[in-house]
Amino acid sequence: MKKTIVILIVAVLIFSLPAAAEVLEKSWDEILNEADGKTVNFYMFGGDRRINNWVDTFVADNLKEEYNIHVHRVPMGPDDYLNKLLGEKQIGRETGSIDLLWINGENFKIAKENELLFGPFAEKLPNFNKYIDKDSKSVTHDFGYPTEGYEAPYGKAQFTFIYDSAKTAEAPSDFAGLTAWIKDNPGKFTYAALPDFTSSAFVRHVIYNTCGGYEQFYDMGEAEFKRTIQPAMEYLKEIEPYLWREGESYPATQAQLDNLYADGEVWMTMGYHPTKAAGEIEKGNFPESSRSFVIEEGTISNTHFLAIPFNAPQKEAALVAANFLLSFEAQYDKMIPANWGDFTVLDTEKLSEKQKNKFKNIDLGKATLPLEELEAHRVPEIPAKWVPIIEEIWSKEVAR
Numbered sequence: 001m002k003k004t005i006v007i008l009i010v011a012v013l014i015f016s017l018p019a020a021a022e023v024l025e026k027s028w029d030e031i032l033n034e035a036d037g038k039t040v041n042f043y044m045f046g047g048d049r050r051i052n053n054w055v056d057t058f059v060a061d062n063l064k065e066e067y068n069i070h071v072h073r074v075p076m077g078p079d080d081y082l083n084k085l086l087g088e089k090q091i092g093r094e095t096g097s098i099d100l101l102w103i104n105g106e107n108f109k110i111a112k113e114n115e116l117l118f119g120p121f122a123e124k125l126p127n128f129n130k131y132i133d134k135d136s137k138s139v140t141h142d143f144g145y146p147t148e149g150y151e152a153p154y155g156k157a158q159f160t161f162i163y164d165s166a167k168t169a170e171a172p173s174d175f176a177g178l179t180a181w182i183k184d185n186p187g188k189f190t191y192a193a194l195p196d197f198t199s200s201a202f203v204r205h206v207i208y209n210t211c212g213g214y215e216q217f218y219d220m221g222e223a224e225f226k227r228t229i230q231p232a233m234e235y236l237k238e239i240e241p242y243l244w245r246e247g248e249s250y251p252a253t254q255a256q257l258d259n260l261y262a263d264g265e266v267w268m269t270m271g272y273h274p275t276k277a278a279g280e281i282e283k284g285n286f287p288e289s290s291r292s293f294v295i296e297e298g299t300i301s302n303t304h305f306l307a308i309p310f311n312a313p314q315k316e317a318a319l320v321a322a323n324f325l326l327s328f329e330a331q332y333d334k335m336i337p338a339n340w341g342d343f344t345v346l347d348t349e350k351l352s353e354k355q356k357n358k359f360k361n362i363d364l365g366k367a368t369l370p371l372e373e374l375e376a377h378r379v380p381e382i383p384a385k386w387v388p389i390i391e392e393i394w395s396k397e398v399a400r
Contacts, residue, residue, distance in 0.1 A: 078107035103304075161299075192254050
């Protein structure tokens with residue numbers, strides 16, 4: 001019986017590995033030919049209407065017109081699609097239903113370590129070779145974890161706070177000022193319950209500013225890490241009585257927090273896209289008096305990526321879609337606040353003067369901080385392995 005199981009496992013490895021290699025050995029013209037007429041099932045976070053609309057219109061329309069590829073956007077978060085892929089891996093399903101993933105951070109780490117991804121494919125993409133700085137740490141690493149070509153960069157984000165300048169004349173300038181503002185305006189600040197992606201980042205900012213900076217977390221064992229972040233948990237418990245509903249409950253999602261802000265119940269919200277406030281003003285969702293700010297100590301910046309599952313049914317079409325999303329046209333359109341406002345991953349040194357000027361001339365809106373100010377206040381992400389531990393401790397000690 002054991003011998004039979006071993007033979008089966010070896011057989012799976014023998015047949016699955018060449019299948020992946022076979023796709024990557026094709027010429028780009030052969031890949032384009034194979035992709036013609038296929039449908040790409042794009043699994044991605046679906047909680048932002050602007051992003052959904054951009055994928056359903058600009059991306060879908062251009063892929064259909066240029067490559068005869070259909071895009072089927074599936075709104076599913078990483079917890080769900082990783083569980084789906086893990087289940088398919090366990091039962092040996094060689095042809096799944098997911099072609100392309102929007103992914104980063106601890107979710108990529110989980111997927112990579114469990115061999116749920118196809119690749120390495122990044123250098124197969126013409127636009128990756130044409131426009132991307134392959135040596136940039138924001139490309140070679142994802143939350144400190146090596147990407148090794150199993151992800152293609154998609155966009156850049158930086159955390160910003162958003163406030164209503166009609167209700168708060170001046171934004172806090174540093175972490176101490178933010179703390180004072182929370183206490184001076186009881187009930188007007190909150191954050192979403194973890195593991196919400198954006199609010200999890202807010203908690204990481206608290207850790208950075210109460211536990212001694214981010215550098216130490218790259219060379220630390222788990223037990224030491226748990227001890228080190230205790231001051232942050234104590235801080236979060238300390239401010240809880242000053243939060244919306246006195247911290248008795250938290251919004252379930254970032255979208256709910258944004259609704260509280262739009263309705264004036266809270267006077268601050270937050271986002272991972274520096275142009276979020278401008279985009280929401282333009283859509284009529286946020287008050288015109290909304291503005292963005294970062295704290296003096298800096299806010300977290302990271303890159304988000306695209307990946308292809310190990311059993312993607314249309315790998316060639318997924319490669320073409322990923323390549324299109326790295327094109328100048330897609331990256332430019334994506335950065336316009338009304339469309340999404342997501343910052344480009346393209347290396348400006350590899351762009352023509354005309355392309356550089358087009359990026360420079362994008363109106364990021366009066367609610368968006370100058371790029372120079374954002375760049376001067378960027379700090380890196382914490383290693384991916386710590387994120388689920390932070391979320392678990394928060395649930396046990398703060399949310400209770």
